[in-house]
Amino acid sequence: MTASSAILLAIVLAPLLGALLIVAVALRAPRAAQSISVISCLVSLAGALLAVEACENGGTLGYAYGGWIAPFGIAARVDGIGAVLVALIAGVATLTLIFAERSLQSELPRDRSGFYAMALLLVAALQGMATTADLFNLYVFLEISSLAAYALIGVGGGPASLASFRYLIIGTVGASFYLLGVAYIFALTGSLNGPDIALALGGLPDSTALLVGLAFLAVGLGLKMAVFPLHGWLPDAYSYAPSTASALIGGLMTKVSALALLRVLYVVFAPGKHELLPPVTDLLGFLGAIGIVVGSLMAVAQRDFKRMLAYSSIAHLGFIAVGISLGNASGISGAVFHMVAHGVAKATLFLIAGGVVYRLGALGVDGLAGLHRIMPISTFALVVAALSMIGIPPTAGFFSKWYLMLGCLEAGRGDLFAVIVGSTVLSAWYFLRLFETIFFTQPDDVRSREELPGSMLAPIAIGSAATILLGIANQYPLETLIAKAPVLSRLVEVASR
Amino acid sequence: MIELIAGRFEYWMTGALILVGLYGLLNKRNLVKQFIGLNIMQTAIILLFISMSMREGGTVPILVKGSQAPIMSPLPHVLMLTAIVVMVATAGVALALLIRIYRRFGTLEEDELLERSN
Amino acid sequence: MTPRSALVLAVFGAVLLAASATLPRLHSADAPIRTRVQPYYIEHAVEDTATPNVVSAILADYRSFDTFGETTVVFAAGLACFLLLGRRQRAGGS
Numbered sequence: 001m002t003a004s005s006a007i008l009l010a011i012v013l014a015p016l017l018g019a020l021l022i023v024a025v026a027l028r029a030p031r032a033a034q035s036i037s038v039i040s041c042l043v044s045l046a047g048a049l050l051a052v053e054a055c056e057n058g059g060t061l062g063y064a065y066g067g068w069i070a071p072f073g074i075a076a077r078v079d080g081i082g083a084v085l086v087a088l089i090a091g092v093a094t095l096t097l098i099f100a101e102r103s104l105q106s107e108l109p110r111d112r113s114g115f116y117a118m119a120l121l122l123v124a125a126l127q128g129m130a131t132t133a134d135l136f137n138l139y140v141f142l143e144i145s146s147l148a149a150y151a152l153i154g155v156g157g158g159p160a161s162l163a164s165f166r167y168l169i170i171g172t173v174g175a176s177f178y179l180l181g182v183a184y185i186f187a188l189t190g191s192l193n194g195p196d197i198a199l200a201l202g203g204l205p206d207s208t209a210l211l212v213g214l215a216f217l218a219v220g221l222g223l224k225m226a227v228f229p230l231h232g233w234l235p236d237a238y239s240y241a242p243s244t245a246s247a248l249i250g251g252l253m254t255k256v257s258a259l260a261l262l263r264v265l266y267v268v269f270a271p272g273k274h275e276l277l278p279p280v281t282d283l284l285g286f287l288g289a290i291g292i293v294v295g296s297l298m299a300v301a302q303r304d305f306k307r308m309l310a311y312s313s314i315a316h317l318g319f320i321a322v323g324i325s326l327g328n329a330s331g332i333s334g335a336v337f338h339m340v341a342h343g344v345a346k347a348t349l350f351l352i353a354g355g356v357v358y359r360l361g362a363l364g365v366d367g368l369a370g371l372h373r374i375m376p377i378s379t380f381a382l383v384v385a386a387l388s389m390i391g392i393p394p395t396a397g398f399f400s401k402w403y404l405m406l407g408c409l410e411a412g413r414g415d416l417f418a419v420i421v422g423s424t425v426l427s428a429w430y431f432l433r434l435f436e437t438i439f440f441t442q443p444d445d446v447r448s449r450e451e452l453p454g455s456m457l458a459p460i461a462i463g464s465a466a467t468i469l470l471g472i473a474n475q476y477p478l479e480t481l482i483a484k485a486p487v488l489s490r491l492v493e494v495a496s497r
Numbered sequence: 498m499i500e501l502i503a504g505r506f507e508y509w510m511t512g513a514l515i516l517v518g519l520y521g522l523l524n525k526r527n528l529v530k531q532f533i534g535l536n537i538m539q540t541a542i543i544l545l546f547i548s549m550s551m552r553e554g555g556t557v558p559i560l561v562k563g564s565q566a567p568i569m570s571p572l573p574h575v576l577m578l579t580a581i582v583v584m585v586a587t588a589g590v591a592l593a594l595l596i597r598i599y600r601r602f603g604t605l606e607e608d609e610l611l612e613r614s615n
Numbered sequence: 616m617t618p619r620s621a622l623v624l625a626v627f628g629a630v631l632l633a634a635s636a637t638l639p640r641l642h643s644a645d646a647p648i649r650t651r652v653q654p655y656y657i658e659h660a661v662e663d664t665a666t667p668n669v670v671s672a673i674l675a676d677y678r679s680f681d682t683f684g685e686t687t688v689v690f691a692a693g694l695a696c697f698l699l700l701g702r703r704q705r706a707g708g709s
Contacts, residue, residue, distance in 0.1 A: 151695035325658030586692035
């Protein structure tokens with residue numbers, strides 16, 4: 001087994017083996033299940049870091065499953081962008097699963113082991129989605145991750161089942177549209193492997209079917225990614241799910257679907273048929289901009305902390321959509337780095353929400369008054385993560401917005417630039433209002449200082465520290481990994497033709 | 498015109514089925530009926546793939562020694578075996594969620610659910 | 616039927632119509648599906664996998680990773696139903 005195959009297999013299979021192990025031996029032992037979960041995510045993280053090192057400066061890792069080379073077999077391919085995302089998935093999963101035990105004890109006392117196994121399946125499927133180069137294989141992993149997400153959300157109390165069913169219907173429609181798109185592309189080119197399709201497309205005449213196939217792929221992935229107006233499932237799903245599930249799903253799932261959309265647009269279609277892209281990317285940019293505005297405005301109006309975070313997620317996915325639609329290296333780099341920045345910060349915020357539920361039991365924004373006296377360290381982490389969401393230096397959120405704005409200017413899109421700047425003001429509004437409630441409002445009952453237990457506090461602290469560290473050290477992911485990925489260097493060629 | 502129909506009959510049929518499924522999804526207030534619409538749509542897409550595999554005079558995709566008969570394409574069948582399993586798995590989870598919703602709210606009509614969950 | 620859904624269905628129908636008119640003709644022997652990747656499977660199935668059944672050869676050999684994903688889907692769905700439905704208490708009567 002070569003090194004690259006070992007790395008890729010470790011990234012994808014470690015969480016899966018962990019899930020099997022939990023179901024086999026630890027269904028009645030939640031503590032053991034948690035240990036197995038954290039260990040398998042750490043193995044995946046180790047593989048991801050090795051992949052990151054291997055993909056510096058334009059390197060790629062490839063593996064042909066079963067030894068059959070593409071396009072006759074299924075191939076995995078990781079470049080700088082994929083490596084960054086794989087590391088994000090494994091890192092956020094590790095932190096969330098360390099946090100999970102205490103949080104689940106308060107929100108989901110029974111079946112904790114089953115929850116861990118399901119979470120590991122989600123992680124394995126997301127890793128698979130991020131590393132595959134085959135369109136149909138992407139569909140299979142997309143559905144595994146979706147099923148895991150529906151279950152993780154549905155086990156929450158009360159309206160969670162309804163929210164999860166709504167998500168199931170809309171999500172499955174999205175996956176079906178994606179499959180329909182694959183059907184059209186397959187009918188026109190005869191292949192399922194991304195790079196091979198790119199080759200085949202070069203020789204085809206433009207046809208309506210090709211554009212419609214691309215449109216179906218984009219709409220399907222857009223539904224999974226909660227691009228406006230296909231975001232209806234998100235607020236309920238994120239608010240009613242157990243906090244651990246919200247952190248995992250809200251931090252990761254939509255980002256990986258966005259990565260898939262990025263690949264479809266720029267690895268599969270751009271090389272051979274880049275004249276087909278403008279209708280799709282223009283619409284994507286337009287809808288992304290609307291999503292930014294609508295998401296931010298709705299977030300301002302929320303009284304429930306998790307619901308506010310959910311609408312904020314819609315806004316930030318708008319940023320990623322705008323970045324993808326710009327089609328230049330800065331825009332896409334900004335979008336990918338924003339996937340990382342938002343993933344880490346939003347997951348941390350949902351973990352903090354879980355901590356608040358654990359200690360205080362309720363999540364109205366008003367209930368957060370005086371939080372800094374009860375949980376000082378967690379509140380500090382909240383402030384840091386919120387600053388990243390607003391986009392204040394030196395957090396990671398600032399640098400991703402910087403690159404996005406740069407991309408807008410390079411592409412001559414002053415309107416998108418204005419939307420990004422305007423949304424920064426809106427984010428500042430709802431987060432600063434949150435700070436005002438926390439720091440300057442008197443709580444109804446005075447509670448003594450009761451910080452979160454260590455297993456919950458450590459992931460929150462690490463998450464917020466990562467937000468700052470990623471910002472300060474942004475040269476490494478942005479310059480050496482993302483910007484040098486072959487996808488982007490090819491874009492520069494295409495644009496200069 | 499004949500060209501459009503003769504060579505592309507299956508495209509129209511599966512397209513019509515997709516529209517039937519979407520109609521059910523968009524217009525029905527009962528969650529089970531919405532789910533059935535979804536199922537019809539997924540089945541239509543699977544039929545689309547399968548219809549692409551047939552060729553004129555083609556037979557079952559099993560290689561028989563000595564026979565030179567053209568065989569139909571095996572790849573769509575393979576993909577759809579997986580897709581059918583995914584469809585069934587999604588159906589299972591959907592129905593489990595519906596049971597859970599019914600236990601909690603006592604109804605599966607969307608308007609009543611909206612009232613009872615607020 | 617609400618006007619909004621009628622609009623969505625009409626748009627969708629038009630899109631499907633336009634696309635179906637330009638997709639390759641069905642049943643033809645030289646459609647891209649049959650010429651790009653599949654001749655390899657048909658020619659080499661027996662020597663690579665010792666199976667005359669090409670569908671099984673692809674399912675279990677060439678694209679076995681998809682089959683692996685398929686079994687994982689079933690596992691995920693079973694675990695999901697277990698989590699969502701819980702264990703019924705075995706009480707007398709229903």
